[in-house]
Amino acid sequence: MPVLVIAVVVGLTVGGVVVWRSVRGTNAHIDATIGTPKDLLIAFSLEKKPVPGWKVSAADIGLPPEVGVGSLFASTKDKAYFITDRTDSQGLSPAGWVYGVDIHSGKLLFQPIELTGFRGNPLGDCYGNGPGTAVCLAEGDPEVGLAQLIWIIDLEQGKVTFTGPTDLFPQGESASDKYVVAAIGNYLGETRLVARREGEGVYGLGPNGERTWFVPGGGSIFNPGYLQVSDIPAQTVAMQNPLPSDPEAPYRMFSALDGADLTPTPPEGTIIRKALVYNGGFAYSFQESGKGDGLLFYDTAGQLVARYLDENYDLTPVENQVMPMARLRSKPAKWQVFSAAGDLVTSIPAPTPGIYFRVIGDKIYLDQGGTDDRWQQWDLSTGESGPVCQLGLSHDYVGSDGSIVIVGGGLESNTVRAVDPSTCAIAWELTEQETGEWLRLWKVGTGLVQRTRYELTELRAG
Numbered sequence: 001m002p003v004l005v006i007a008v009v010v011g012l013t014v015g016g017v018v019v020w021r022s023v024r025g026t027n028a029h030i031d032a033t034i035g036t037p038k039d040l041l042i043a044f045s046l047e048k049k050p051v052p053g054w055k056v057s058a059a060d061i062g063l064p065p066e067v068g069v070g071s072l073f074a075s076t077k078d079k080a081y082f083i084t085d086r087t088d089s090q091g092l093s094p095a096g097w098v099y100g101v102d103i104h105s106g107k108l109l110f111q112p113i114e115l116t117g118f119r120g121n122p123l124g125d126c127y128g129n130g131p132g133t134a135v136c137l138a139e140g141d142p143e144v145g146l147a148q149l150i151w152i153i154d155l156e157q158g159k160v161t162f163t164g165p166t167d168l169f170p171q172g173e174s175a176s177d178k179y180v181v182a183a184i185g186n187y188l189g190e191t192r193l194v195a196r197r198e199g200e201g202v203y204g205l206g207p208n209g210e211r212t213w214f215v216p217g218g219g220s221i222f223n224p225g226y227l228q229v230s231d232i233p234a235q236t237v238a239m240q241n242p243l244p245s246d247p248e249a250p251y252r253m254f255s256a257l258d259g260a261d262l263t264p265t266p267p268e269g270t271i272i273r274k275a276l277v278y279n280g281g282f283a284y285s286f287q288e289s290g291k292g293d294g295l296l297f298y299d300t301a302g303q304l305v306a307r308y309l310d311e312n313y314d315l316t317p318v319e320n321q322v323m324p325m326a327r328l329r330s331k332p333a334k335w336q337v338f339s340a341a342g343d344l345v346t347s348i349p350a351p352t353p354g355i356y357f358r359v360i361g362d363k364i365y366l367d368q369g370g371t372d373d374r375w376q377q378w379d380l381s382t383g384e385s386g387p388v389c390q391l392g393l394s395h396d397y398v399g400s401d402g403s404i405v406i407v408g409g410g411l412e413s414n415t416v417r418a419v420d421p422s423t424c425a426i427a428w429e430l431t432e433q434e435t436g437e438w439l440r441l442w443k444v445g446t447g448l449v450q451r452t453r454y455e456l457t458e459l460r461a462g
Contacts, residue, residue, distance in 0.1 A: 032280065032339035032340045032341035032343065033279065033280065033339075033340070034323075034339060034345060034362060034380055034381070035322070035323070035359055035360075035361050035362040035363070035364075035380050036230075036231040036232055036322055036359055036360060036361055037231070037232065037233075038361065038402060039446070040231045040232065040233070040446065041231055041360075041361060041399070041400055041401055041402050041446065042399050042400060042401045042406075042443060042446055042447070042448065043401075043446035043447065044401065044460065044461035045401055045403075045404075045461060046400070046401045046403070046404035046406065046418055046427065047403070047404060047427060048427075048428070048461070048462035049418075049427075049428035049430075049462045050448060050459035050460055050461060050462050051459070051460055051461075051462045052450075052457050052458065052459065052460075053106075053457070053458035053459065053460045054105065054106030054457070054458045055106070055455060055456070055457045055458075056069075056101065056106050056108075056455070056456050056457075057069075057454055057455050058084075058454045058455070059454075061099055061108065061112060062099075062108075062111055062112050063084065063097055063099075063112055064086070066086070067084055067085075067086050067097065068084055068438065068453045068454055069082065069084060069451060069452075069453070069454060069455060069456050070082045070083050070084025070085070070097070071083060071084070071121075071440070071451070072188050072442045072444070072449070072451075073125065073126040073127065073128070073134075073188065074126070074127065074128030074134060074188065074189070074190065074191065075103075075128075075188060075189050075190070075444045075445065076128070076131045076132075076189070076190050077445050078102060078103050078104050078444070078445050078447070079100055079101075079102060079103070079109060079155075080100065080101050080103050080442075080444045080449060081098065081099070081100045081126075081128070081134060081155060082098070082099055082100070082101070082456075083096055083097070083098055083118075083125070083126040083136065084096065084097050085097070085118055085119065085120035085124070087119065087120070092144055092146075094117060094118055094119045094120075094124075094138070094146070095114060095115060095116050095117070095118060096114075096115040096118030096119075096120070096124065096126075096136065096138075097112040097113065097114055097115065098112065098113045098115065098126060098134060098136065098151075098153055099111070099112040099113065100155060100158070101449075101456065103444045103445060103447050103449055103458060104447070106456075106458060109155070109158065110155075110157075110158020110159075111158065113153060113158065113159070113160060115136055115138075115151050115160075115163075117138055117146065117147065117149050118136060118138045118149070118151070119138045119139060119146070121170075122170065122172060123138065123139045123170070124136065124137055124138035124139060124170060125137060125170045125171065127171070127181065127183045127191060127193050128155075128183070128185075128189075128190055128191045128193075129191070129192060129193040129205065130190070130192060131155075131190055132154065132155050132156045133152065133153065133154065133155060134151075134152075134153040134155055135150065135151070135152055135153075135181070135193050135205065135209065136150070136151040136153065137149070137150055137151075137166065137168055137169070137170045137181065139169060139170065147165055148165060148166055148167070148169075149163065149164070149165060149166060150162075150163065150164065150165075150166035150168060150209040151163045152207060152208065152209060161207065162207065162208045162209065164208070164209075166209050167179055168180070168181055168195055168205075168209060169181070171183060176197075176198040176199065177197075177198075178197065179195045179196070179197050179203070179211070180195065180196055180197070181193055181194065181195050181196075181205075182194050182195075182196050182202075182221045182223065182238075184221070184223070184235065184236065184238045184256040185234035185235055185236065185256070186225065186229070186230050186232070186234045186235075187225055187226065187227055187228055187229050187230070188229055188442060189229070189230070189234060190234040191234065192234075192236055192256040192257060193205055194221075194238070194256055195211055196219045196220070196221055196240070197219045198218065198219040198220060199218065199219055199243070199244050200216070200219050201214055201215050201216040201217045201218075201219055201240070201243075202214070202215045202217060202219065202221065202238075202240055202254065202259075203215075203259075204256075204258070204259050212259075213258060213259030214259065215240070215252060215254040215259050215261055216243060216252075217240040217241060217242060217243055217252040218240055218241030218242055218243055218244060218252075219240060219241075220240060220241045221238055221239065221240050222238075222239045222240070222241070222251070222276075222277070222319065223238065224276075224277075224319035224320060224321045225321040227395055228394060228395060228397065229397060229398070229399070229443060230321055230322070231322075231360065231399070231400070232279040232321065232322055233279065235277065235279065235321070236255060236256050236257050236300070237253065237254070237255060237256070237262065237277050237281075237282055237300050238253075238254060238255075238256050238277060239251050239252065239253050239254075239275050239276075239277050239282065240252045240254070248273065249273070250263055250264075250272045250273050250275065250284065251263075251273065251274060251275040251284075253275060253277070253282055253298075253302070262282070262298070262301075262302035264284065264296070264298065264302060264304070266286065266296075269288055269289060270286050270287070270288050271286065271287045271288075272284040272285065272286045272287075272296065273285060274316075274317050275317065276317045276318070276319050276320070276324060276325075277321070278320060278321055278322060278323055278324050278340065279321065279322050279323070279340065280299065280300065280340030281297060281298050281299045281300055281305070281324075281340045282298050282300075283295050283296060283297045283298065283317065283324045283338075283342075284296045284298075284317075285315065285316070285317050285326075286307075291309065291311075292309070292310065292311070292312070292313060292314040292315070293314040293315050293316070294307065294308055294309030294310070294315055295307070295308045295309075295315055295317065295324070295326060295338070295342070297324065297338070297340070297341070297342035299340075305340075305341055305342055306341060306342020306343070307342070308338070308342055308344070310328060310330075312330070313328050313329050313330045314328075314329045315327070315328055315329075315336065316329065318335070318357075320357045320359065322359035323337055323338060323339065323340070323345070323359060323364075324337075324338040324339075324340065324342075325337050325338065325357065326338070327350055328347070328350075332349060332350070332351070333349075333350040333351070334347045334348060334349060334350050335347065335348040335349075335350045335355075335366070337364060337380065345380055346364075346378070346380055346383040347383070348364070348366065348378050348383070352369060355367050355368075355369065356393075356394055358375070358393040358394070358397060359380075360393075360400045360402070360405060361400065361402035361403075362379065362380050362381050362402075363377055363378065363379060363380065363386070363421070364377075364378050364380055365377055365378075365391070365393050365421070366378065367393070367394070368388060372390060373390055373391060373392055373393075374388050374389065374390055374391075375388065375389060375390075375391045375393050375421075376388045377389070377421050377422070386421065386422060387421070387422070387423065387424050388424075389419060389421050389424035390424070391405060391407055391419055391421065392407040392408060392409070393405070393407065396408040396409070398416065398441050398442070398443055398448075399443030399448065403420070403422075404418050404419065404420055404427050405418070405419050405420075405421055406418050406419075406441065406443075406448075407419065408440070408441070414431060414432035414433075414437075414439055415429055415430065415431050415432075415439075416429065416430040416431075416439065416441045417429050430450070432452075435450065435452050435457075436452035436453060436454075436455065437452060437453050438451065438452055438453040439451070439452055441459075447459075
């Protein structure tokens with residue numbers, strides 16, 4: 001385990017805030033990006049409505065009649081991977097198909113791979129496990145003779161390398177006595193797959209879906225990006241709660257690549273417990289005798305890079321997958337936004353303790369609560385506030401060029417909107433009336449792909 005050894009310490013007192021910086025040479029250097037990297041946003045301007053580029057139908061793909069093009073489940077740069085399924089009216093003959101598309105040309109990466117016995121969401125799903133592998137799972141049903149199955153797919157060769165029975169369940173399964181998979185990384189992008197069991201811990205997965213490395217812990221993985229697309233590099237560090245037998249122990253930090261335990265050992269007299277993971281590293285809240293709660297910042301290798309302490313008020317860590325955040329319990333309270341290097345970037349009023357956040361480019365958006373999905377914009381560079389707009393920036397967020405934001409209209413809506421958050425004006429819309437039924441829009445790499453029931457379409461700059 002990494003041990004906190006402070007090599008060089010500098011103390012600064014500014015406005016009652018004591019900031020301690022710890023430097024450990026080149027091993028502690030990290031890329032402290034402010035906001036989301038511009039080269040990971042949509043690569044063309046969204047001010048004008050995009051126009052269609054290539055199109056590919058379900059028949060072009062080679063899917064059976066009456067089978068739609070399905071849904072995106074993973075992507076790596078310009079490669080997009082989809083899963084579609086079909087079953088009879090009794091649910092007795094389920095099957096799925098996995099295929100890949102080059103989003104620049106619309107050409108198939110490989111012919112559809114049939115998965116006999118695959119059942120669609122929520123009884124089955126597919127996940128990326130690194131850039132070249134997919135794992136698909138289907139729950140069984142003994143009453144009708146359906147086995148619980150796993151498929152391991154080589155996405156470079158376009159072939160199944162293993163299939164057979166499994167005791168793994170799709171992500172979202174809530175039973176405490178089951179091994180449930182969790183995708184660590186970017187939803188609909190690149191992820192690493194692990195298996196977790198409550199009260200036991202987290203396992204890696206081998207080439208045949210077998211459990212490999214093991215990190216003991218409570219088995220509940222804290223993933224602020226679950227079911228939410230992001231504009232950051234795929235994260236490979238994850239966090240689980242401590243074992244039930246030691247609930248006051250620190251949250252367990254580990255690598256989803258090899259199971260390396262990254263949980264630090266604090267200096268004598270320092271207590272660490274709550275933690276958060278973000279682009280470029282992770283942080284722990286810490287407490288020393290007679291002092292308030294502060295934050296310790298680490299890089300993705302578990303090296304200490306900074307220490308932050310306010311001498312007057314406690315800090316409570318807040319989950320945000322892009323940048324580390326905390327709630328300063330001052331009067332009035334503030335949201336503190338930090339860089340991955342531990343520098344305070346900006347402070348924002350925090351009138352309520354429970355709130356959601358979305359970082360896009362150099363702006364951060366704060367959910368205002370309630371049922372009308374209103375979000376307040378703040379500039380990370382200047383700290384200035386912007387307007388409050390009605391935006392779906394959690395599960396409905398599609399992507400942005402840094403200026404215009406694309407959002408879906410919610411589960412019951414058939415509309416995609418592009419909104420200028422500096423004015424709240426709608427720049428353009430897509431509706432099922434003009435595109436066809438089952439409209440969805442996905443960001444893949446830095447491009448856009450539109451889905452209707454039987455067709456995929458590239459969208460280009462208008």
